Amino acid sequence: MKHYTPFFTSILLAFFLIPSLSAQQNFTLSGYVKDDATGETLPFANVYLKSDPTQGTTTNVYGFYSLTIPEGNYTLVISYLGYGNKEIATALTADERINVELSQGVTFEEIVVTAEEEDANVQSTVMGTVELPVDQIKQLPAIFGEVDILKALQLLPGVMSAGEGTSGFYVRGGGPDQNLVLLDEAVVYNSGHLLGFFSVFNADAIKNTTLIKGGMPALYGGRISSVVDVQMKEGNDKQYSLEGGIGLISSRLTLQGPIVKNKSSFIVSARRTYGFDLAQPFVKKSNFAGTNYYFYDLNTKVNYRFSDKDRLYLSGYFGRDVLNYNLVSRDIFFKMPYGNATATLRWNHLFTDKLFMNASAIYNDYDFSFDGGTGDFSFGLFSGVRDYNGKLDFDWYPNLNHNLKFGANYTYHKLTPNIASAVSGEVEFGSDLESKFAHESALYIQDDWTVTDRIKVNVGLRASFFTQVGPYNSPIDGKRYEKGDPVKTYAGLEPRISAKFTIDKTSSLKAGFSYNNQYLHLVSNTSSTLPTDVWVPSTELVSPQKGIQYALGYFRNFKENMLETSIEIYYKDLFNQLDYGESYVLDPSEDVELSFIYGKGRSYGAEFLVRKNKGKLTGWVGYTLSKTDRIFDEINEGQPYPAKFDRTHDLSVVMNYKKSERWNFGAIFVFGTGNTYTPLQSLYLIDQQFTQQYGPRNSARIDNYHRFDLSATLTPLRSKNKNFKSSWTFSVYNMYNRLNPFFIYYAAETDVNNGSATGEAYKVSLFPVIPSVTWNFKWKQKKKQS
Amino acid sequence: MKNILRFSFLLGLYLSLFSCERAFVPEIADAPPEIVVEGYIEAGVDAQPTFITITKTLPFFQEIGQDAFEKLYVNDAKVTVSEGDRTWELIEFCWDDLPDAVRQQVLLLSGIDADSIAFNICVYVDPTFQLLGEEGKTYDLKVEVEDKVLTSSTTIPFHTPIDSLVQIDLPVDSLALWKEVHGFISDPADRADYYRYFTGVNSPIVRPPINSVVNDPFFNGQSFQFPLAKAEPRDSMIAFDLYGLYQVGDTVTIRWANLDAAHYEFWNTFEFNAVNQGPFSSYTRIASNIEGGLGVWGGYSFSEYLIIVE
Incomplete structure (x- = not known):
């Protein structure tokens, strides 16, 4: 690692010197970009000079921008996906604050298309990053009509679904625990409901989703594959509105409005499923009385703007899956609640027009519990993660050529493995497993640096530190560490760099390198992650995971940026990868870290994307050609084998056609090489019955996966009540009823008496053609005449 | 924990309202047969005599008839069990080779259900029936067959x-x-x-x-x-x-x-x-716990x- 340090130090020093050398009479234009109907700030909006579109910036995650340019007359252009552009003329003779409001839903004809409009796709240094505004996601067909952000991300190149219908995903050959999923900066440790079939993100409460699959900026850390950064809406600070929907699986309701107009607002959004509730009258009369399953989510956020310089946000999420099971005749019962809770308090402060600060205090918690029993025997299991996190992030815009971000991050982790307890009559049992504790911290600095007209570099360095602390019993030497005693410390420098070379106005070449450490791990012995899987920290036994990624990309836009295209190739090395051995059996009395095996992985591939963001027909075609291997000494005799999410071909075609104000159509087609699985190889006789011997891991594949979905949204033309709008979404999942195998299983029938046996294999498909209908509505308070 | 996995299948059941299941013929891994050893040594009142069976694996996807069952058994192996400085050599007995009277005795001693013997089972046993397990002792097994040597060791706990x-x-x-x-x-x-x-x-x-x-x-x-x-x-x-x-x-x-x-x-x-x-x-x-093969040698x-x- 040491050899990186002098190189990066010199780069950092160089760009700190540049502003002073080039000092002249410059002024700063700064402000916020917002939605004019709701007052929501718009993150990652483009702000640039009409006269020279390469001179510009983007708003940060809080909608703030700052441009420092020489004195003069300028026309500022502000653009944001799905919104009409806005042009503002200004004669800059002093620092100026310009807050801009953009209008959503402007039709194609109304959009101001500047001939030389800057395009972020080609011009930015960013690679492997996709913004998906939730309004775009809502236009896509969805299984059971449930709009799902994480499932929409799976349609992007480089992102693989963990399985049919699930919201779990793998990015560029990385495991499911290598994705950093953030909701208003809080880490979401389990992003799935109902065993991962639905994500915890209620689309009505979400403003924007950013996926970073490569070239992770230094701002982010702690995971080696990707970042999914989800921002909740802030709440409408202009008028009250109530929106919701009724679907096959769940219903949603969201209320938002101003607390103090244009200063403070709130949003409360809730969602709950009711499939099993409807069956309760029948269940009550059966041997399963008391059995039920549901999940719910609650998102809330309030914010208060003290001045243009200070704003406070408080947001929270609380979600639970609840499964209760009863078998009356045997007095068997269990309850299995699990879910996440997060709370984020943020303070935005502008020190100057060039220096923006965000300070956050974050709490998050994921817990899983199981309580069950029969007669006077009961059994309980508990696991979870709890974090206390403090963050300080600065955005500094010293001049047009530099946008620096720097900050610090500290988290106190408490990770509870499966702790089991039981009672049999008067006797109590318990394992001696304890929660594990750790301090994780990081310092980072990154600069988006315009070196020349053609070359732009995003260079960053993250220094991360991790210390496991007691209580802990060392499995190596048996030493007892008491509370707070440091057990093991890991530290690492994580350099990140991406560079862009502009070929011409419509095309560019980009290259990136990133090095990441990951100190928390989730290892699953199942085909996808389940709520029962536990997060574990790095300890003296478990080393941090490390990932190195190299990427190269060619970006080109056509037809005045109507069509964005890109080709990205990547190569990724993964070290200290964790897995369970092939003979692992779940045992709640044993610390899982004693069952891990360690190996490495690599992934490489090419991703092709054609995306059309404007016009009546929008959407994208994404194709990935890739290969992902793992190598573990204990598996397949140390030979490389394909990872369970190795998918040679992965194609997604996503289309949205806005036929009229009344009708909107969406279509999705996906194709993927069949998943790997471990085939049965032979049978052998033990205790007079045949038992199964498996072949090499992941040495076979199930059928290729493909599916076509369609949706149509009917928005009846405005009723008498202009403040009330409703729409019907009709959706058909798996239109041509493709029976894609979800899993396979084997059955061997042995009849030793007659000396005969038969082996059979079955493939099971879960989702045939599924039509669904959802009714959505939105009520807005009447606009008062001002 | 295993139960939690099973209970999660209940949710799977809900999904199975939609599911569809079809038999298929998957790819068959082309692997040579492996040798499987199964044997037990017991300590207790009326303990069974120690016996070992040696069989081979069969490819999974086939109809296995009586012929195949009979070919399962591996014959002519040299099987020894040792404990401390004592060694016993086990002799192969095949069901078809036994006189009726001995068959009855084997059934009685082994507790094997006579109905379950529809084909020619072969076992390796100590002909003197002196090899009885004792608590606290470790028994090493060695099987030499077809140019291979398979070994194992088991301890009979208290x-x-x-x-x-x-x-x-x-x-x-x-x-x-x-x-x-x-x-x-x-x-x-x-x-x-x-x-x-x-x-x-x-x-x-x-x-x-x-x-x-x-x-x-x-x-x-x-x-x-x-x-x-x-x-x-x-x-x-x-x-x-x-x-x-x-x-x-x-x-x-x-x-x-x-x-x-x-x-x-x-x-x-x-x-x-x-x-x-x-x-x-x-x-x-x-x-x-068999080195060089599959199966179990258990005390x-x-x-x-x-x-x-x-």
Whole structure:
């Protein structure tokens, strides 16, 4: 690692010197970009000079921008996906604050298309990053009509679904625990409901989703594959509105409005499923009385703007899956609640027009519990993660050529493995497993640096530190560490760099390198992650995971940026990868870290994307050609084998056609090489019955996966009540009823008496053609005449 | 934990309202047959004589008829068991070669069900029947066959008997004629214990239930009560709410055994292998304690109990 340090130090020093050398009479234009109907700030909006579109910036995650340019007359252009552009003329003779409001839903004809409009796709240094505004996601067909952000991300190149219908995903050959999923900066440790079939993100409460699959900026850390950064809406600070929907699986309701107009607002959004509730009258009369399953989510956020310089946000999420099971005749019962809770308090402060600060205090918690029993025997299991996190992030815009971000991050982790307890009559049992504790911290600095007209570099360095602390019993030497005693410390420098070379106005070449450490791990012995899987920290036994990624990309836009295209190739090395051995059996009395095996992985591939963001027909075609291997000494005799999410071909075609104000159509087609699985190889006789011997891991594949979905949204033309709008979404999942195998299983029938046996294999498909209908509505308070 | 996985299948059941299942012929891994050794050595009252069977694996996807069954057995192996400086050489006996009188004796001694012998089973036994297991001793096995040498070692642990048995009523009248049988044990605190049990109904032949093994980290040193489920006949479909229950009038035989860690791992992975299939499951490779092959060489110390369900 040491050899990186002098190189990066010199780069950092160089760009700190540049502003002073080039000092002249410059002024700063700064402000916020917002939605004019709701007052929501718009993150990652483009702000640039009409006269020279390469001179510009983007708003940060809080909608703030700052441009420092020489004195003069300028026309500022502000653009944001799905919104009409806005042009503002200004004669800059002093620092100026310009807050801009953009209008959503402007039709194609109304959009101001500047001939030389800057395009972020080609011009930015960013690679492997996709913004998906939730309004775009809502236009896509969805299984059971449930709009799902994480499932929409799976349609992007480089992102693989963990399985049919699930919201779990793998990015560029990385495991499911290598994705950093953030909701208003809080880490979401389990992003799935109902065993991962639905994500915890209620689309009505979400403003924007950013996926970073490569070239992770230094701002982010702690995971080696990707970042999914989800921002909740802030709440409408202009008028009250109530929106919701009724679907096959769940219903949603969201209320938002101003607390103090244009200063403070709130949003409360809730969602709950009711499939099993409807069956309760029948269940009550059966041997399963008391059995039920549901999940719910609650998102809330309030914010208060003290001045243009200070704003406070408080947001929270609380979600639970609840499964209760009863078998009356045997007095068997269990309850299995699990879910996440997060709370984020943020303070935005502008020190100057060039220096923006965000300070956050974050709490998050994921817990899983199981309580069950029969007669006077009961059994309980508990696991979870709890974090206390403090963050300080600065955005500094010293001049047009530099946008620096720097900050610090500290988290106190408490990770509870499966702790089991039981009672049999008067006797109590318990394992001696304890929660594990750790301090994780990081310092980072990154600069988006315009070196020349053609070359732009995003260079960053993250220094991360991790210390496991007691209580802990060392499995190596048996030493007892008491509370707070440091057990093991890991530290690492994580350099990140991406560079862009502009070929011409419509095309560019980009290259990136990133090095990441990951100190928390989730290892699953199942085909996808389940709520029962536990997060574990790095300890003296478990080393941090490390990932190195190299990427190269060619970006080109056509037809005045109507069509964005890109080709990205990547190569990724993964070290200290964790897995369970092939003979692992779940045992709640044993610390899982004693069952891990360690190996490495690599992934490489090419991703092709054609995306059309404007016009009546929008959407994208994404194709990935890739290969992902793992190598573990204990598996397949140390030979490389394909990872369970190795998918040679992965194609997604996503289309949205806005036929009229009344009708909107969406279509999705996906194709993927069949998943790997471990085939049965032979049978052998033990205790007079045949038992199964498996072949090499992941040495076979199930059928290729493909599916076509369609949706149509009917928005009846405005009723008498202009403040009330409703729409019907009709959706058909798996239109041509493709029976894609979800899993396979084997059955061997042995009849030793007659000396005969038969082996059979079955493939099971879960989702045939599924039509669904959802009714959505939105009520807005009447606009008062001002 | 295993149960949680199973319970998660209930949610899978909900999804299965939509699901569709089809038989298919998957790719068959082209692998040479492996040698499988199965043998036990016991310490306890009326312990079975030590015996070893040696078979081969068969490719999975085929109809296996009587011919194939008979070819399963590997003949002409040199099998020795040693403990300390004592060594026994085991001799192969095939069912078809035995005179009728000896067959009857073998059935009596081995407890093997005569009905289950539809083809020519071959076993390796100590012809003197002097090879009996003793608690606390380690027995090394060596099998030389087809230019291969397979070895294993097992220790017969000291036995922890069941203190007492009790019958438990069920909470609903509809199951008034069914009972659970529970046992009490006092687990020794000073050692790691691994247990396995077998049950038999109205017959001295005992079989293991679906989950027959347990180890003691969770209850080390405790005295407590636990259920002893009825071993259901193989391939039988038992109603979920009748699983493990005994009927009033049943004469129940319980065999309660201690085994060593590697032997326990074999059965623990063997049983998990059978259930670790399904929508979210992976696979489990059975942990064999045979070097150079598959299977198990296992020592037991055991005790047996009878209870009549009333």
